[in-house]
Amino acid sequence: MLSKYNIVTLFPKLIDEWSETGIISKAHExxxxxxxxxxxxxxxxxxYHQVDDAPYGGGPGMVLMPEPLDNAISANKLDINIFLTPSGDQLNENLITELHTFQSANIICGRYEGFDQRIIDMHADYQISIGQTVVSGGEVPALFLLEALIRKIPGALGNAESLLTESFTDGKLDHPVYTRPEVYKDKEVPSVLLSGNHKKIEEWKKNNLTDI
Ligand SMILES: C[S@@+](CC[C@H](N)C(=O)[O-])C[C@H]1O[C@@H](n2cnc3c(N)ncnc32)[C@H](O)[C@@H]1O
Incomplete structure (x- = not known):
């Protein structure tokens, strides 16, 4: 299982704070x-501990220089280096399963206009995008990737059964879920879920999975 992570970032506090919340903090403890x-x-x-410079050929913004990244990655040798970039492979369950065949990873967060291409050519084992839209830095994508990985580690989730039925398992999206009250502003919970008939409830759940 991939369970040793080093995050290369200009904003380590964001990662530290996240690791102290919810199921992630329990799994960490x-x-x-x-x-x-x-x-x-x-x-x-x-x-000035410079990490970025203007792009060759002109254009907006700044680019992360190769040398600081090269030194940071070389000082922390792990099984794989994952670069977060909008142009990478789209993250999905198959990719999460593949990443879990390794033990340890550097996860490298970009900023500004992204990485000097040479650092990707030198060090990237994986280039991953978390969706077809752009955010300002790799930290939120890194947290997204980490949560997706960590919830698959045995013992991380309070109820391991959740993993068996959740969306994207077996090419399906999960069924709708309801809790109390039975009626909320004229909207009723499907009666079968209140019936106590376990066979019918399981049937309803199965019939309400959606194909991807
Ligand atoms: C503003 S973005 C750079 C965008 C880049 N100029 C482009 O258009 O592809 C800065 C950094 O945020 C991170 N980032 C932004 N969107 C991302 C996404 N969808 N998936 C993964 N990382 C992303 C990457 O690390 C990227 O280097």
Missing amino acids: SSLFELSTTNLRDYGLGD
Whole structure:
């Protein structure tokens, strides 16, 4: 299982705070996974710890320079290096399963206009996108990827059964779910779910899965 993660980022606090919340913090306290951060700024160049520079050929924004990233990644050798980039492979359950065949990973967060291509050519084992839209940095995509990975580690979820029925398992989307009250603003819970008839309830659940 992929359970040792090092996040290379300019904003390590974001990762630290996330690791202290909800099921992730419980799994962390139970040592189900190891998490460290590498502050890219510590590998910045010169007095100002520079990590970015203007793009060759012109254009908007700044580009992450190769040397700080090269040094940060080389100082933390793990099984694989995952670069987060909108142009990467789209994240899905098959990719999560494939990543879990490794033990440890650097997850590298971009910023600004992204990475100097040479650092990707030198170090990337995987380039992953979490969706066909762009956010300002790799940290939120990294947290998304981490949660998707960690919830698959045995013991991480309070109820392991959730994993068997949730969306994207067996090419289906999960059925709708309801809780109390039985009627809310004239909207009723499907009566079969209140019937106590387990066979019928299971049938209803199965019939209400949606094909992807
Ligand atoms: C503003 S984006 C760079 C966008 C880049 N110029 C482009 O158009 O592809 C800055 C960083 O955010 C992260 N990022 C943004 N959107 C992402 C996505 N959909 N999936 C993964 N990472 C993303 C990447 O690490 C990226 O290097």
